[in-house]
Amino acid sequence: xxxxxxxxxxxxxxxxxxxxxxxxxxxxxxxxxxxxxxxxxxxxxxxxxxxxxxxxxxxxxxxxxxxxxxxxxxxxxxxxxxxxxxxxxxxxxxxxxxxxxxxxxxxxxxxxxxxxxxxxxxxxxxxxxxxxxxxxxxxxxxxxxxxxxxxxxxxxxxxxxxxxxxxxxxxxxxxxxxxxxxxxxxxxxxxxxxxxxxxxxxxxxxxxxxxxxxxxxxxxxxxxxxxxxxxxxxxxxxxxxxxxxxxxxxxxxxxxxxxxxxxxxxxxxxxxxxxxxxxxxxxxxxxxxxxxxxxxxxxxxxxxxxxxxxxxxxxxxxxxxxxxxxxxxxxxxxxxxxxxxxxxxxxx
Ligand SMILES: C=C1C[C@]23C[C@@]1(O)CC[C@H]2[C@@]12CC[C@H](O)[C@@](C)(C(=O)O1)[C@H]2[C@@H]3C(=O)O
Ligand SMILES: O=C(O)CCC(=O)C(=O)O
Ligand SMILES: [Fe+2]
Numbered sequence: 038x039x040x041x042x043x044x045x046x047x048x049x050x051x052x053x054x055x056x057x058x059x060x061x062x063x064x065x066x067x068x069x070x071x072x073x074x075x076x077x078x079x080x081x082x083x084x085x086x087x088x089x090x091x092x093x094x095x096x097x098x099x100x101x102x103x104x105x106x107x108x109x110x111x112x113x114x115x116x117x118x119x120x121x122x123x124x125x126x127x128x129x130x131x132x133x134x135x136x137x138x139x140x141x142x143x144x145x146x147x148x149x150x151x152x153x154x155x156x157x158x159x160x161x162x163x164x165x166x167x168x169x170x171x172x173x174x175x176x177x178x179x180x181x182x183x184x185x186x187x188x189x190x191x192x193x194x195x196x197x198x199x200x201x202x203x204x205x206x207x208x209x210x211x212x213x214x215x216x217x218x219x220x221x222x223x224x225x226x227x228x229x230x231x232x233x234x235x236x237x238x239x240x241x242x243x244x245x246x247x248x249x250x251x252x253x254x255x256x257x258x259x260x261x262x263x264x265x266x267x268x269x270x271x272x273x274x275x276x277x278x279x280x281x282x283x284x285x286x287x288x289x290x291x292x293x294x295x296x297x298x299x300x301x302x303x304x305x306x307x308x309x310x311x312x313x314x315x316x317x318x319x320x321x322x323x324x325x326x327x328x329x330x331x332x333x334x335x336x337x338x339x340x341x342x343x344x345x346x347x348x349x350x351x352x353x354x355x356x357x358x359x360x361x362x363x364x365x366x367x368x369x370x371x372x373x374x375x376x377x378x379x380x381x382x383x384x385x
Contacts, residue, residue: 067095078213129159
């Protein structure tokens with residue numbers, strides 16, 4: 038349950054708006070080598086340049102696994118509030134507060150740091166630092182006997198499959214960009230020390246309006262860009278996700294339970310020297326049905342130096358961003374409000 042005080046509810050209320058439906062390009066990851074794969078790579082690059090957002094089919098993630106992970110998370114969110122709070126350190130549970138800078142939403146969530154070997158560690162915010170840190174020692178592992186154990190196990194299994202897909206997306210992207218380094222881009226999210234996260238968001242149904250009449254829309258997850266390289270999202274059949282198109286206008290993303298959606302993140306915008314667009318997006322809650330989404334955030338190792346890839350600069354091309362490490366970017370970005378532009382401090 039998300040409990041908001043009156044002032045908080047007013048803060049996240051939105052004027053009812055029905056943006057047009059986004060025309061989301063589709064990339065088939067299973068396209069066979071040859072002209073079909075080349076076409077898929079071209080479609081992927083075009084989508085990243087246009088809006089920084091596309092749908093993936095032929096992704097290889099078993100539907101049954103995605104459904105089981107989502108159902109286990111939904112069952113957890115249905116627990117009594119006190120029990121969820123009790124389990125919070127073991128599963129990274131949070132509600133209504135997003136980050137540490139005062140952002141609120143009609144949301145509850147699980148946030149886990151995830152490793153390629155399948156480990157998942159709840160993300161907490163240390164009081165001494167704004168960098169999220171692992172709380173593993175305090176909570177045990179997914180095999181522990183906490184009631185959240187089976188949920189953790191399913192989320193871990195799901196993350197292994199989605200990371201594999203994220204890596205395949207980045208390999209296809211490298212082909213489309215004509216990068217010579219083989220799987221270098223993909224390795225940024227598959228290394229042992231890659232800094233990746235899994236987030237499961239639950240947006241309860243929009244509350245009924247007091248005294249009848251039309252209920253207002255609410256901010257579920259306020260507008261923002263994702264800081265990582267790519268984010269890979271799956272949701273249940275409830276709408277709510279919106280993306281900002283090139284011109285700044287909002288467009289609604291129709292849910293698709295069989296596909297995944299990929300966001301270009303801030304780091305990929307940097308690596309491509311601004312050729313790919315880190316997509317601004319948000320979740321608006323205006324449904325009588327709850328929305329559950331699971332998002333894998335593919336981030337590089339903390340010490341990784343990030344700068345536009347030389348091959349994408351061209352001869353004498355100007356680098357739009359100075360070099361920085363992922364730890365530096367995260368430290369700076371995690372102090373910001375959700376809607377802020379986190380890249381401007383790193384522009385040349
Ligand atoms: C307000 C914030 C929440 C966030 C960290 C930040 O300071 C700015 C980026 C936010 C975001 C968006 C994408 C992911 O959901 C997330 C986990 C991330 O890496 O950056 C969240 C952060 C969060 O919820 O802690
Ligand atoms: O829940 C969603 O559908 C999107 C949430 C999101 O953008 C995020 O968690 O960064
Ligand atoms: Fe996001």
